[in-house]
Amino acid sequence: MPAKISFMGKWSDSSPLYGYSRTDIKLLKSEKGLDKISRTLSRYDFNICFDRHRDYRNNLFHGIEDTTRYQGFVDCDKINIVYTNNVGTERVPLTAWVLMHRLSHSLVMGRHYRQYFDGFVKKTKDIIASYNIRQEYYTALGNEVKYLFYQIGKMRSCRQRNLVTPYEFFHEGFAQYIITGNFEFKPCPQSFKYYRGGIFNNGYAYSKEFEHTQYLVDDLENYLISIYQDMIECCFGSINGL
Ligand SMILES: [Zn+2]
Secondary structure, X not given: OOOEEEEEEOOOOOOOOOOOOHHHHHHHHXXXXXXXXXXXXXXXXXXXXXXXXXXXXXXXXXXXXXXXXXXXXXXXXXXXXXXXXXXXXXXXXXXXXXXXXXXXXXXXHOHHHHHHHHHHHHHHHHHHHHEOOOHHHHOOOOOHHHHHHHHHOXXXXXXXXXXXXXXXXXXXXXXXXXXXXXXXXXXXXXXXXXXXXXXXXXOOOOOOHHHHHHHHHHHHHHHHHHHHHHHHHHHEOOOEEO
16 A cells, blocks of 8 residues: 655745755645555555654654654554654655665664664674675775675665665665565675685685685575564564654
């Protein structure tokens, strides 16, 4: 079902922006713009509210107990999200994708999901630490983690090589999964097969280097799918947003 979208706060033309850009406001006031967001977010039952108010901008919500303002808005059978601004690391217009990317940020800022994010960082570092991603591959990017994600990520930000920071990949993956229902990596590139040598943290030296790289990458992929699914399930009936 297409997402249900509602508004709270001050949306008249003379109101201050309160953390939204003029482009965002124009989009949210256009039937076409709203329709596109609504139709893109249709895999789950979304209930989305855009609030534009001085006193509520920059609030973070993780659970209905955080607020009385939105009590009437919450629908127990839906994924309830409140947006109170569009101020993120990325200066980007409000598309359905960006909305889901920002939901992921919001969830990770809550205590429960922080561990998930930390687990993701650790698994990523294990891949990097274990395999010799030769420096010439990533010098231009200045970062081997970005290089890794540009090699295995399928989403546009990876194809176009414009992750703002390497670990933004987590939120891009969440957006992809919640919108499309799919999340998978590209096969590991051959360049990952050069084993850095020595012995692994767990004391086991691998002889089939490339298979093991693929194993670690598959493990990261499975891990992300399972935590994205968990994050989505926990959104139902609660209130989330920022
Ligand atoms: Zn982000």
